[in-house]
Amino acid sequence: MPSVDIWLSLSRKQCLDYYQGQVQQVYAQALDGRRVAFPASALSRVVGxxxxxxxxxxxxSxxxxxxxxxxxxxxxx
Incomplete structure (x- = not known):
């Protein structure tokens, strides 16, 4: 299974925008410089x-x- 490491720094407000469906994809830059996207719904498991x-x-996959x-x-x- 391929993987990529990223740094995420999102405020509670930004996470709420994702959670409410205003944004469907999260875009991030990998530590190796690549740009990646993943479903915003994945944040629900990690947001504090x-x-x-x-x-x-x-x-x-x-x-x-x-x-x-x-x-x-x-x-x-």
Whole structure:
């Protein structure tokens, strides 16, 4: 299963826009520079009270379809 690592930093308001269906896709830049997109519905599994922030791994099928979003590291503070 191919995967790509990304940094996400989304406010609670931005996540709400995704959750309410105002935005269907999330676009992010991978750590290696590639641009990737995944369904906004995937954020519902990782959003916290302040939004989403940290490093995440996107996994895709061999056909390039989104399969999962998993947190791999929290931001360093």
């Amino acid at each position: 009270k302040d939004g989403v922030e940290g490093y995440y791994r996107l996994s895709f 061999s056909a390039g379809r989104f399969e999962s979003l998993m947190k791999i590291a929290a931001p360093q503070r």
